[in-house]
Amino acid sequence: MVRFENVGMRYGLGPEVLRDISFHLQPGSFHFLTGPTGAGKSSLLKLLALSHRPSRGLITLFNKEVSSLARDDLPAMRRKIGVVFQDFRLLDHLSALENVALPLKIAGAKNSQIYQHVAELLEWVGLGRQVDAKPPTLSGGEKQRVAIARAVINRPQLLIADEPTGSMDAEMGLRLMYLFQELNKIGTTVVVATHDLGLIKRFGNPVMFLKDGMLTTRKQDELPSQFSRDGG
Amino acid sequence: MMQIIGKSAELQLEKDVSTRYLPVVIAAMIFLAALAIGGLFSLSNAISDWSATLTGNLTVEIAFDPTADLDKKVTDAVELLSKTPGVAAARAIEQEETLKLLEPFLGRNAALGDLPIPRLIEVIIDEDSAIDLAALNEKLGEAVAGARLDIHRPWLDKMVLLGRSVQILAAAIMLLIGAVTVIIVIFAVRTGLIMHAEVIQVLHLIGARDQYIAEQFQNYFARLSFLGALPGLIVAIIVMFIFNFLVGSLEASMLPPLSLGVEGIIALLLLPLMVALLTRFTVRRVVLGSLERMM
Structure with missing residues (x-):
């Protein structure tokens, strides 16, 4: 499903923010990605989401080596990946329904199919009554659920979430994680980047630990009790 | 749209x-x-x-010569032009008509009659005719001394x-x-x-x-x-x-x-x-x- 082999990444001519990253995610697995601030979590997610290219190493997604992909192949690959951004990145002038429908519209689905499907999904994430609401009128948790609905509307094989519970209270965060578990149960590979060590310990899934651009796999009991300001 | x-x-x-x-x-x-x-x-x-205008309309100018019979020269030139294939019409412009053309430049009261004014013939060429104007000019000069075809080309x-x-x-x-x-x-x-x-x-x-x-x-x-x-x-x-x-x-x-x-x-x-x-x-x-x- 996802394979990183000695991957490095830098922005422009700057220093490497990720170094020698190697891991393999099995289809249908559920992983947490954690580490102190500035460890490179967001950069790793950018590589996973095909938003950036690695500066070295090999990334294989869905059995295709990313650096060998032609530009025209990228959209089809990206449609297999759902991304939940930390800052939601919803389009404020579109309604919740239109935001969620966007990936289907872009993929060329018919309007009649789109709207029924989207309405059902919004109902599933608990926003059945806010289909016409614009993002600025929604709470942080509601926006996050719209963002999740948008990420999963195409039934992606890989779901990536960057600090999905960061903008909501503990109860809403838990409900969100149960939503991810539901998606994982139907075969979606899930990677959740989070600072919330309590959440990681509660769910007990495998953890990828990033520090200073290097990745290690840690067991639950090897995690720190909290991240200090200077990292780690 | x-x-x-x-x-x-x-x-x-x-x-x-x-x-x-x-x-x-x-x-x-x-x-x-x-x-x-x-x-x-x-x-x-x-x-x-x-x-179109200047190619279809030509002027034949017969130089002023006080010793020659200008009227005869005009008649000969008109006759020659009328017989030339491709020429639709050839009309001698009367002296009064020529003088009238000069009025705006010289004034109505000028003694125009005393001026050495050339005689003019208006020639209209057939549309779509492939007439050789240089050859016609040469022929005209040989037949009528002092006659010249003004084809307006340089202007x-x-x-x-x-x-x-x-x-x-x-x-x-x-x-x-x-x-x-x-x-x-x-x-x-x-x-x-x-x-x-x-x-x-x-x-x-x-x-x-x-x-x-x-x-x-x-x-x-x-x-x-x-x-x-x-x-x-x-x-x-x-x-x-x-x-x-x-x-x-x-x-x-x-x-x-x-x-x-x-x-x-x-x-x-x-x-x-x-x-x-x-x-x-x-x-x-x-x-x-x-x-x-x-x-």
Whole structure:
């Protein structure tokens, strides 16, 4: 499903923010990605989401080596990946329904199919009554659920979430994680980047630990009790 | 049509302050382009008219000679010309008629009768005739001493050269206007790409192709150009009407009125469509080029 082999990444001519990253995610697995601030979590997610290219190493997604992909192949690959951004990145002038429908519209689905499907999904994430609401009128948790609905509307094989519970209270965060578990149960590979060590310990899934651009796999009991300001 | 020139659904380019004045700039460009087209086609038509008139109408001049019988020379020349294939008519211009032509320059009371004025014959050539004017001139000179065929060619050549030079200038102005329009559009599109970089990234990550994003830009900018071109064209047409009215109100004006002909009118009416297509093509190239530099 996802394979990183000695991957490095830098922005422009700057220093490497990720170094020698190697891991393999099995289809249908559920992983947490954690580490102190500035460890490179967001950069790793950018590589996973095909938003950036690695500066070295090999990334294989869905059995295709990313650096060998032609530009025209990228959209089809990206449609297999759902991304939940930390800052939601919803389009404020579109309604919740239109935001969620966007990936289907872009993929060329018919309007009649789109709207029924989207309405059902919004109902599933608990926003059945806010289909016409614009993002600025929604709470942080509601926006996050719209963002999740948008990420999963195409039934992606890989779901990536960057600090999905960061903008909501503990109860809403838990409900969100149960939503991810539901998606994982139907075969979606899930990677959740989070600072919330309590959440990681509660769910007990495998953890990828990033520090200073290097990745290690840690067991639950090897995690720190909290991240200090200077990292780690 | 609305799909082609419609609003940008996701990018909301309509709300960009940077493109708000683009229609005004395009209107000014189209105004200048329309005037250039007006000049171009009017000159082209004028040159054709001069050529047709001066090629179809010739003058034979018989030099003044106080010792010769000028009337006989005129009769001989008219007879020779009338028998020449390709000549539709040859008419001797009476002395009084010639003197009348000189009146505006010399005054009515001048002693015109004492002047050594040549005798003139008006010759009309058949349309579509392939008459050799040089050979006719030679033949005429041999048959009638002092007779010369004035084919107006040197004067016409100079006028045509002047006309063509002004035409080239007008075409160069058109090219310059096109280039400036393209550059302005490129700047506006690049600003738009920077302003909407975040939404473009989201669209990319949810699977949008470059063409999908480019279409939103090209449709929006083509619409702006088209809507800007219309008032520019209308104002230019009004200015041309005013110019023709002023020229018409002057007696014996040296300036010919603007006369575009059917081709000119079609070119003028196609101008908004052409600028919209040019904008669309330019925007597509710029956006696709810029997106290719992203992943």
